[in-house]
Amino acid sequence: MRLKLAAFLASVMVFWLAAGLPAGAAAPQPVPAAGDVVARSEFLSRVIKETGLNLDGVYFIRAPQVGDVATDVAAGAPYAGDLIIAGHHGVVENGRPFRPGDPVLREEAATMSVRALRAKLGSLPPGDFSLEPADAVRISPDCAFDVRDACRLGLLAPGGDNQLRPREQLTRSDLAVLTAALRVAVKYNQDGITWSLSADGKRVALYWGEKPTGGYSVEVRSVKRDGGLLKVFYILDSPGPGEVVTQAITHPRASVDLPGDIGHFTAVLPVRADDPVKIIFTIGENSYSAGNGVEVMDAVPFLESGRVYVPLRYLARALGVPADNIRWSPSARTVTLISEGRAVTPAVGGSIMYVNDKPVKMDAVPLIRENRVYLPARFLAEALGCLVEWYPGRQAVVIQTTLPSTNL
Numbered sequence: 001m002r003l004k005l006a007a008f009l010a011s012v013m014v015f016w017l018a019a020g021l022p023a024g025a026a027a028p029q030p031v032p033a034a035g036d037v038v039a040r041s042e043f044l045s046r047v048i049k050e051t052g053l054n055l056d057g058v059y060f061i062r063a064p065q066v067g068d069v070a071t072d073v074a075a076g077a078p079y080a081g082d083l084i085i086a087g088h089h090g091v092v093e094n095g096r097p098f099r100p101g102d103p104v105l106r107e108e109a110a111t112m113s114v115r116a117l118r119a120k121l122g123s124l125p126p127g128d129f130s131l132e133p134a135d136a137v138r139i140s141p142d143c144a145f146d147v148r149d150a151c152r153l154g155l156l157a158p159g160g161d162n163q164l165r166p167r168e169q170l171t172r173s174d175l176a177v178l179t180a181a182l183r184v185a186v187k188y189n190q191d192g193i194t195w196s197l198s199a200d201g202k203r204v205a206l207y208w209g210e211k212p213t214g215g216y217s218v219e220v221r222s223v224k225r226d227g228g229l230l231k232v233f234y235i236l237d238s239p240g241p242g243e244v245v246t247q248a249i250t251h252p253r254a255s256v257d258l259p260g261d262i263g264h265f266t267a268v269l270p271v272r273a274d275d276p277v278k279i280i281f282t283i284g285e286n287s288y289s290a291g292n293g294v295e296v297m298d299a300v301p302f303l304e305s306g307r308v309y310v311p312l313r314y315l316a317r318a319l320g321v322p323a324d325n326i327r328w329s330p331s332a333r334t335v336t337l338i339s340e341g342r343a344v345t346p347a348v349g350g351s352i353m354y355v356n357d358k359p360v361k362m363d364a365v366p367l368i369r370e371n372r373v374y375l376p377a378r379f380l381a382e383a384l385g386c387l388v389e390w391y392p393g394r395q396a397v398v399i400q401t402t403l404p405s406t407n408l
Contacts, residue, residue: 041079041100048082050182070098089119107143107166110150133164154181154229154269205255214246215239230265233273283395307364309374
């Protein structure tokens with residue numbers, strides 16, 4: 001594994017030398033739309049919030065100043081406190097310009113996220129993983145280790161074309177994926193679950209460490225590919241009070257064969273299969289909640305003819321549909337969503353929605369408003385196996401997900 005990593009880093013350096021660029025130089029990058037750009041200051045604050053890093057219990061001879069961390073940030077900046085925390089924990093380098101207003105690059109986002117996780121967890125979850133995106137040589141050498149770990153944890157993943165795009169600007173869509181993976185990674189280490197993949201990539205195993213007695217078990221409930229990320233959903237069991245168990249050290253583990261049609265993935269992420277998640281969209285609000293998290297939208301739900309219309313793309317993402325599985329056909333004016341073996345296709349202005357090629361009659365039609373496709377929330381949510389309730393007092397639609405169906 002060390003040889004693989006050494007070869008990988010060497011290839012990165014060779015590329016930079018061959019290109020005539022210094023290791024830290026920026027190559028020309030596509031520029032996202034202005035509203036889709038994430039500033040470095042905003043991203044840093046998101047990472048500090050999601051990881052829960054703080055200075056509790058830390059004693060200083062002199063109160064830390066933001067000027068000690070960044071030479072270009074004023075003490076009154078709204079993110080100054082987060083920057084001080086980041087500097088103390090090694091998330092950013094001290095004594096250098098931070099460039100708070102600059103867009104954060106994907107490899108920079110990966111580096112800050114991984115360093116924050118290391119500071120929070122002590123160490124990152126282990127696992128055998130080989131980073132081989134088609135454009136791996138474009139990663140800056142000083143980011144290579146952190147980007148590799150970010151890919152393994154699902155913080156940063158190659159797209160369907162296996163392009164990592166490390167030096168492109170982070171988009172809002174990237175931020176949503178990274179934030180979700182951060183939350184899972186923080187919780188992940190609380191269970192102590194690690195994983196390994198067989199040499200042929202056809203079997204995955206989960207391990208729950210060393211336990212003092214018998215009665216502990218880990219069970220894989222389902223697997224699901226989300227873009228380049230393979231999510232392995234598991235449940236845990238431990239002995240109850242008074243339960244008779246083997247008085248010997250045990251090492252709970254579980255392994256499963258992956259379905260032949262699981263597709264290409266570049267990282268494995270164990271996810272605890274907790275209770276169903278509640279997703280809440282509220283009329284007139286430009287954000288929705290999913291579990292304990294809140295996501296911002298650039299469109300708002302509205303009520304029309306007794307139906308709650310929700311921006312289709314945000315509803316689909318909230319329900320776990322990967323971004324590359326949301327496909328708009330401008331000629332047919334249809335959107336096809338693919339999730340866990342189901343293909344759902346509504347048409348703008350049409351009262352028939354197809355679920356795995358079977359027609360489903362709707363009493364309201366999808367429509368376009370301000371260049372966004374809207375759909376009555378109930379039809380898509382129920383087509384994907386979720387429960388839907390309307391709370392008139394709160395002017396909110398509540399969608400309850402179910403445990404991801406097993407692909408095993």
